[in-house]
Amino acid sequence: MSDTGTIDSVKTARTRPETMQSLILSEPGTLEVRSVPTPKPGPGELLVRVHAATTCGTDLKAYLRGHPQIPMPGPLGHEYSGVVVEAGMSAQFQAGDAIMGVHSAPCQRCYWCLLGQENLCEHIMKTKVLGSYAEYLCIPEHIARLNVFHKPDHVDFARASLLEPLACVAQAVELLKPRVPTDRILIIGPGAIGLLFVMALRRIGIPDVTLAGRNRTRLAVGEQLGARAVSLAEVDRSLGKGYDAVIECTGNTEVWEKSIDYVRRGGKLVLFGGCPKGTHVAFDTHRVHYDQISILSPFHFGTQAVRQAREWLIDPNFVVEPLLSGERTLAEAEMAFEDLRSGKGIKYVIRP
Ligand SMILES: [Zn+2]
Ligand SMILES: [Zn+2]
Structure with missing residues (x-):
């Protein structure tokens, strides 16, 4: 009518x-x-x-x-x-x-x-x-x-x-397909996106999440959200065989190049932080091939990721x-x- x-x-x-x-x-x-x-x-x-x-x-x-x-x-x-x-x-x-x-x-x-x-x-x-x-x-x-x-x-x-930034993160988590709960995951860059990754990974049941960066206040927030917060120098010192997955969230080409060093043999590198147009990075081909590092670079999100993000957001326990x-x-x-x-x-x- x-x-x-x-x-x-x-x-x-x-x-x-x-x-x-x-x-x-x-x-x-x-x-x-x-x-x-x-x-x-x-x-x-x-x-x-x-x-x-x-x-x-x-x-x-x-x-x-x-x-x-x-x-x-x-x-x-x-x-x-x-x-x-x-x-x-x-x-x-x-x-x-x-x-x-x-x-x-x-x-x-x-x-x-x-x-x-x-x-x-x-x-x-x-x-x-x-x-x-x-x-x-x-x-x-x-x-x-x-x-x-x-x-x-x-x-x-x-x-x-x-909802929007969390949808970006949900899209990346879907592409990464972490093994729950055993994967050890390193996030580099404690900005909003790095912190949203901490929240999402903890939420899906990954207990071992490390957040690395320089900004102490933001690292402290990461700790509050359930990550172990460290400097990259500390990661270097206690690396062992490396992480199952490393998620780069700085959009800095030097960090992109360095981040592969933290991935274990057979592990995954997620390059999330977009860099300025026209910039290039170099990786050791030996590392990528003989250590079989999977490189993933999720961009933006589809409808499924938005629904996943909404589900997380409307849960009052998702801090x-x-x-x-x-x-x-x-x-x-x-x-x-x-x-x-x-x-x-x-x-x-x-x-x-
Ligand atoms: Zn945004
Ligand atoms: Zn289309």
Whole structure:
């Protein structure tokens, strides 16, 4: 019946303002809060009032040096949770629904999607949505349909906005297929992603997780989450036969090259941290071949990983709070990125 449509559009006119505040990355190192037109959702799209948007390593890279996947000048931020204010004829959602979601979804039609490698979908990056550091975010139809979910009441908005980074980690854990509970796993780099790996691996039942890095505060958080926290020098000293799996989470080419030294014969190396375009690394061929090291390099995530991440996140026993370093307004976002640049904090919650 069209009655509800009329009521919705009346309600809509009151809830969607003409303009909204949005954080724009105008060039590396410069973030501006600008007043921009509030997007109007089309069929199947969701206009979401953003309640929490967490900072991410990708955003930090874009802020520091630009990023191939983030156009400049342009809106920034891709982790979010919020409340639907307008549901453009969506079957699943209506105005007032609290939601959690990610910013991309595969087409499910291209060569890679049909192969079962949705994370490599040729459209997934082109059709993603950016701009969660804003009062409103318009979610495209295919993302709303595949990768947005109702947020349970017991999950607060800040926790819910961790769905995207945790989906990246879930995709990598799926590719790694660790042997539970016997694998000994080393994670290099105690940033947000390294810490999310600690949480995910502990969660699936790996007791022996080591987290290596320099930042003492972040290492202490790793310990709190159930890892043994060490410096790389300590790993060197007590290596033995090496780790069953090593997960590199720094995106630094020197660390990429060094990380293979910690893998045991027949073990796996997961190169997770993306490096700048055009950079190269060298590995000892003898090591890779005669020691049979499997090199894995997971990128992004498909729909299955998002569901896995959601399952972890909505479990109250899955502790994420130590990752959240405080709340900031849009105007304070630049300060938050400056703090992250100098190694202060792990993830800030932007409240637009
Ligand atoms: Zn992210
Ligand atoms: Zn596809």
